[in-house]
Amino acid sequence: MFNAGYWILTLLLTAAAVAMLAIYTPEEATMGPIQKIFYLHLPAAICTFLACLVCFVASIGYLTQRRNWWDDLAAASGRVAVQLCSIVLITGMIWGRSAWGQWWTWSPRLTFSLILWLLYVVYLMIRTSIESPQRRAVISAVYATIAFLDVPLVYLSTRLMVDIHPTSITLAMPMKLTLAVWFVPIVLLSAGLIMARFRLYQRQRALAPPARIEPGHNGFQWAAGEVA
Amino acid sequence: MNGQNYVILAYAIGLGLLWGYAAKLWWEMRGVARRQRTANQGGQS
Numbered sequence: 001m002f003n004a005g006y007w008i009l010t011l012l013l014t015a016a017a018v019a020m021l022a023i024y025t026p027e028e029a030t031m032g033p034i035q036k037i038f039y040l041h042l043p044a045a046i047c048t049f050l051a052c053l054v055c056f057v058a059s060i061g062y063l064t065q066r067r068n069w070w071d072d073l074a075a076a077s078g079r080v081a082v083q084l085c086s087i088v089l090i091t092g093m094i095w096g097r098s099a100w101g102q103w104w105t106w107s108p109r110l111t112f113s114l115i116l117w118l119l120y121v122v123y124l125m126i127r128t129s130i131e132s133p134q135r136r137a138v139i140s141a142v143y144a145t146i147a148f149l150d151v152p153l154v155y156l157s158t159r160l161m162v163d164i165h166p167t168s169i170t171l172a173m174p175m176k177l178t179l180a181v182w183f184v185p186i187v188l189l190s191a192g193l194i195m196a197r198f199r200l201y202q203r204q205r206a207l208a209p210p211a212r213i214e215p216g217h218n219g220f221q222w223a224a225g226e227v228a
Numbered sequence: 229m230n231g232q233n234y235v236i237l238a239y240a241i242g243l244g245l246l247w248g249y250a251a252k253l254w255w256e257m258r259g260v261a262r263r264q265r266t267a268n269q270g271g272q273s
Contacts, residue, residue: 007250011247014243014247018239018243021239032231033230033231033232033234033235034231034234034235036235037234037235037238037239040238040239040242040243041238044242080249083245083246083249084246086245087241087242087245087246090238090241090242090245091238091241091242094234094237094238094241095234095238097234098231098234186246189246189247189250190246192250193246193249193250193253196250196253196254196257197253199257200253200256200257200260203257203260203261203264204260206264207260207263207264207267
């Protein structure tokens with residue numbers, strides 16, 4: 001269930017990426033050492049988008065097929081998306097403090113990123129606040145489908161609007177190599193966390209007492225029907 | 229705080245959040261596995 005080999009490999013790759021960053025990667029000429037935040041910031045941002053995409057696809061899957069494992073997958077990827085988006089925001093803020101002299105500025109990219117984080121935090125809150133498993137699955141699937149609309153806005157914000165956030169950075173070859181190396185442990189970590197959380201939800205579901213169908217619940221009787 | 233310290237802070241928080249969450253899941257899985265064993269033993273007796 002929690003494949004030790006996978007996690008040991010991911011841990012070793014993380015250690016190798018950190019060592020590479022400390023020993024091999026050169027400092028950028030104008031920004032200095034602070035540019036090195038970029039090697040964590042960008043892979044975390046891409047993985048945030050991918051986690052949101054998995055959540056979106058799984059939510060559509062649940063709405064069309066009504067299978068519980070779609071709901072578990074959506075919940076797991078939504079949870080990991082919050083974790084990754086937190087990293088994107090925190091590393092971005094630290095970079096901004098050093099580069100711009102302020103922790104936060106209401107630029108379109110930063111604002112849409114904060115909205116994305118809030119949307120998925122609310123998604124997790126919705127999941128914990130609804131007791132009925134069927135209602136929870138349906139409402140959160142509809143919500144996650146709508147919440148995903150912010151992802152293209154985050155991506156396009158720097159292209160469509162005037163923004164202080166850089167759109168592209170020119171990197172020397174060792175920097176490109178470092179970036180490529182950093183993608184590996186971050187992608188492995190993100191995928192591993194989604195799968196681990198997904199399996200944990202499935203086990204918890206198997207251990208939970210059978211779901212009760214709520215009679216006379218007009219809004220979601222159609223959703224509760226599948227559990228019978 | 230200089231640039232180097234900001235970089236260390238960013239990586240410590242970023243990797244801490246990811247690996248901390250992995251550790252949390254591992255711990256929860258241990259609990260679920262224990263509950264599952266107890267449930268299985270209860271079912272057999």
